Amino acid sequence: MPDLKRTPLNDLHRELGARMVEFAGYEMPVQFPMGVMKEHLHCRAAAGLFDVSHMGQVILRGPSDNGATAFEALVPQSIAGLAQGRQRYAFFTNEAGGIEDDLMVANRGDHLFVVVNAACKAGDLALMQAGLPGCEVEEITDRALLALQGPAAEAVLAGHVPGVREMRFMDVIVAGSGFGELWISRSGYTGEDGFEISVAEGQAEALARVLLADDAVRPIGLGARDSLRLEAGLCLYGNDIDAATSPVEAGLDWAIQKIRRKGGARAGGFPGAARILDELENGAARRRVGLAPEGRAPMRAGVALYEAEAGGAPVGAVTSGAFGPTLGAPMAMGYVPAGLSVPGTRLYGEVRGKRLPVLVADLPFVPANFKR
Known part of the structure; x- marks a missing residue:
């Protein structure tokens, strides 16, 4: 894969x-080598380390x-x-009411820190540069981004940064x-x-090695990252949300505060x-829903x-x-008319020419475990 970009942890991934x-x-x-299934379950039980350095990191000053x-x-x-010291989930929208990208934005006192999806990075930067006159939009290109996830994450990271014990879900600090x-x-x-x-990219591998030296931590790849986020009912940009999908259709109306309505x-x-x-006021014609296929066979995107x-x-x-x-069963998300979005509604997914039963299900499939 000679034409692909590499993160600062590429050599470590290969070594592992x-x-x-x-x-x-x-x-x-x-x-x-642990495999997707065991990586997934280990993250739920202890802690997993993810390389998310492909994501875009941006500082905004104005x-x-x-x-x-x-x-x-x-x-x-x-x-x-x-x-100050708090982060919020947000999304760029277009004139048609669709979602151009979803992102995280944090107030770090003298600037905003924004994290955007890798596939949308260039477009998001152009959008911010054109749409924020008088503001300085700085792409950060010399830092890696790691995610340490799971019930043991706090104890592991606190061994190196004690202050993380005091953080709540969506708090941000510079330490x-x-x-x-x-x-x-x-x-x-x-x-x-x-x-x-x-x-800093020059310190990323050393930090990753120290975290992985803890018995609670294992390296986790994109496969388990996808199944973990799907169990959590979280959207993947380009699959579950895109430029033609409105936030209300996607069930993301909770992320729009009252003051903007x-x-x-x-x-x-x-x-x-x-x-x-x-x-927001009258409802959308279709809705994103959880789907629980009957049997053991997953229903993939496009069914x-x-x-x-x-x-x-x-x-x-x-x-x-x-x-x-974690469920021990297949799971899916998709879009159906609002009238068919009630949990328990029976539908049929067509897999290899055969229609198989699937029930509309509540999201998330696995309850969130955030520290409130």
Whole structure:
């Protein structure tokens, strides 16, 4: 894979026996010798270390409130109301009310710190540079990003940065360490408690080795990352959400604060506001739902969903599907008409020409384990 970008941990992945694949233009580990199933279960039981250095890291500086008010012209979230030392899930929207990317934005006092998806990195940077006049948009290219996830994550990381014990879910800190300055958030993409750690690229391998030296920690690849986030009911950009999907359809209305909705002091003013505010008030025609296939066979992305066992046109489609190691059963997410989105509704997914039963299910499949 000579044309792919490599993260600062590439050599370590190979040393640990990772199977490498292409992902978002990077050479990334999809699994380690432990295998996807055991990696997944280990993260749920102890702690897993993920390399997420392919993600985009951006610092935003602006007048008066560090660009927070300006940023609200690009997202439906309350950024001006984000307290110092706190992080918020957000998404860029387009004029049609679709989602251009989902992201994390943190208030670090004298600037905002934004983390965006790898596949959308160039577009997001261009969007911020064009849409935030008077603000400085700086892409950070000399830092790696690690995620330490699982119930043992706090105890492991506190051995090197004691202050993380005081952090709550979505807190952010900048902390000194034996590996230089670390930018730490208590967040992740697994549904488990854990941290995302930005570290200077020259210190990334040393930090990773020290964390992996703990008996509780194992390296985890993209395969288990996907099954973990799916059990947690979390969206994957490009599968479960995209430029044609509205936040309300996607079930992400919880991420739009009251102050940005109709009647709020800072209502609207973001791309696609007309559609999004209307759907917040009146509902969307379709909804993202959990899906529980009967039997043991997963229903993968692209499987058409039908209301009847035979005949009729598709009413929806699966957007993500896999076997859930914690569940011990297959799981999926997809979109169906609002009238068919009630948990317990029976539908049929067409797999290799045969329609198999699937029930609409509550999300998440596995309850979140965040430290509130």
